[in-house]
Amino acid sequence: MSERKNTMFNPAMEAMSRDERTALQSKRLRETVRREYDNVPVYRARMDEIGVKPEDIRGIEDLKHLPFTEKTDLRDYFPYGLFASPLQDIVRIQGSSGTTGKPIVAGYTANDVEVWTEMMARTLSAAGAGKDDIVQVAYGYGLFTGGLGAHQGAGKIGATVIPMSSGNTHRQLLMLRELGTTILCCTPSYALYLGESLREAGVDPKDIKLRAGCFGAEPWTEAMRKRIEELLGIDALDVYGLTEICGPGVAFECMEKHGMHINEDHVIAEILDPVTHEPLPCGQSGELVFTTITKEGMPMLRYRTHDICVLDDTPCACGRTLVRMGRITGRTDDMLVIRGVNVFPSQIESVLVGVQGVAPHYMLVVDRVHSTDTLEVQVEMTDQMFSDTVSHIEQLKQLIRDRIKQVVGITASIKLVAPRSIPRSEGKAKRVIDNRKL
Ligand code: DLL
Numbered sequence: 001m002s003e004r005k006n007t008m009f010n011p012a013m014e015a016m017s018r019d020e021r022t023a024l025q026s027k028r029l030r031e032t033v034r035r036e037y038d039n040v041p042v043y044r045a046r047m048d049e050i051g052v053k054p055e056d057i058r059g060i061e062d063l064k065h066l067p068f069t070e071k072t073d074l075r076d077y078f079p080y081g082l083f084a085s086p087l088q089d090i091v092r093i094q095g096s097s098g099t100t101g102k103p104i105v106a107g108y109t110a111n112d113v114e115v116w117t118e119m120m121a122r123t124l125s126a127a128g129a130g131k132d133d134i135v136q137v138a139y140g141y142g143l144f145t146g147g148l149g150a151h152q153g154a155g156k157i158g159a160t161v162i163p164m165s166s167g168n169t170h171r172q173l174l175m176l177r178e179l180g181t182t183i184l185c186c187t188p189s190y191a192l193y194l195g196e197s198l199r200e201a202g203v204d205p206k207d208i209k210l211r212a213g214c215f216g217a218e219p220w221t222e223a224m225r226k227r228i229e230e231l232l233g234i235d236a237l238d239v240y241g242l243t244e245i246c247g248p249g250v251a252f253e254c255m256e257k258h259g260m261h262i263n264e265d266h267v268i269a270e271i272l273d274p275v276t277h278e279p280l281p282c283g284q285s286g287e288l289v290f291t292t293i294t295k296e297g298m299p300m301l302r303y304r305t306h307d308i309c310v311l312d313d314t315p316c317a318c319g320r321t322l323v324r325m326g327r328i329t330g331r332t333d334d335m336l337v338i339r340g341v342n343v344f345p346s347q348i349e350s351v352l353v354g355v356q357g358v359a360p361h362y363m364l365v366v367d368r369v370h371s372t373d374t375l376e377v378q379v380e381m382t383d384q385m386f387s388d389t390v391s392h393i394e395q396l397k398q399l400i401r402d403r404i405k406q407v408v409g410i411t412a413s414i415k416l417v418a419p420r421s422i423p424r425s426e427g428k429a430k431r432v433i434d435n436r437k438l
Pocket of ligand 1: 096139145146215216217218219220238239240241242243244247248249305307328337340342
């Protein structure tokens with residue numbers, strides 16, 4: 001593992017005193033609220049409805065008076081309804097899957113891209129990366145924020161970037177070995193797979209130059225960290241983010257490996273009681289909520305991530321004063337993250353109800369085979385289809401597979417089962433069996 005300690009990309013912001021940061025956050029919050037109220041009719045209407053004016057928000061202590069934002073808002077006001085800047089000033093659109101297959105999109109001004117880039121520069125610096133490094137980006141490029149986010153950050157610290165994008169494991173390993181990659185950016189499950197494949201190819205981690213990795217976009221565990229570190233001989237660090245806020249880099253781990261520092265000069269984090277929605281103190285587990293305080297294109301007030309974690313404001317040995325978030329331990333909704341893609345059971349359901357020959361009784365079985373997530377969709381055939389020919393049944397499977405791919409963006413295996421064979425439930429239907437042992 002690496003001998004190099006983490007370096008701070010922007011010590012003035014990362015190690016600022018708590019009081020100074022609170023003052024900075026309060027000032028930026030006031031500006032953001034004013035911007036939202038003046039430029040986004042949805043926010044103005046919501047604030048008017050609850051009787052809150054921008055001047056009522058004097059500092060972060062008033063955050064609790066602001067309305068929440070939900071993922072459904074991004075869908076309802078798709079595509080530009082939540083933008084606070086004119087389209088001429090938007091230089092980038094990124095996106096991810098929403099609850100119905102309609103993507104959700106986020107717009108960035110040039111300054112927003114710059115801020116996001118710095119967040120990823122901080123992330124990579126905390127992993128000890130600098131201009132002497134070769135950063136292999138194996139997150140997907142495109143609307144998904146992983147690839148471009150890591151790419152931009154690596155460029156900012158002056159490293160050499162290899163924009164591999166995801167997939168093609170053989171090629172990834174070839175480049176990693178031949179080009180002497182030192183820093184790897186991808187999902188933790190893919191890092192594990194790359195590690196296992198490397199071992200299968202008979203390569204000793206001592207013979208590669210890899211030192212560290214910034215892994216995120218899906219939940220993982222300490223056990224997985226240990227395994228990745230052993231297989232690849234590296235420091236494996238967690239990175240968190242979401243499209244609605246900017247993308248990867250909202251929070252990042254340092255070499256202390258003790259939670260992810262949240263870039264609090266750009267976002268304010270709150271933890272809410274999942275039932276009462278009242279803010280909870282540090283150390284208590286609840287739903288993570290973010291308010292952006294520097295974003296221009298699509299600022300977010302109290303965005304409910306539905307991710308569950310704990311905040312930790314005890315001092316970190318790295319010297320950063322940024323509060324840390326623990327690993328994501330669950331979600332308050334039913335969103336699954338499969339191969340880094342956000343999947344809602346309701347999306348699959350919307351596909352199935354539109355297909356003749358199947359009943360809307362289904363079960364999603366998620367597993368992890370050779371470090372890769374798999375999704376099997378079990379769905380009941382109608383009585384009529386059950387007695388149909390094998391070739392018709394195969395066609396039906398193909399149709400469902402194609403539609404799921406279109407709507408959700410991932411390939412699932414389809415298992416058509418006999419009528420009435422999926423267990424019925426009297427309460428909330430159990431639609432998901434997640435066998436992944438993280
Ligand atoms: O996953 C952004 C990202 C890219 C983060 C690369 C890290 C690295 P979305 O596709 O919008 O954005 O998905 C966001 O993914 O609400 C979490 O549920 C989950 N997630 C992201 N990072 C982590 C992590 C990107 N480190 C959703 N641990 C979030 C656990 C994570 N879950």
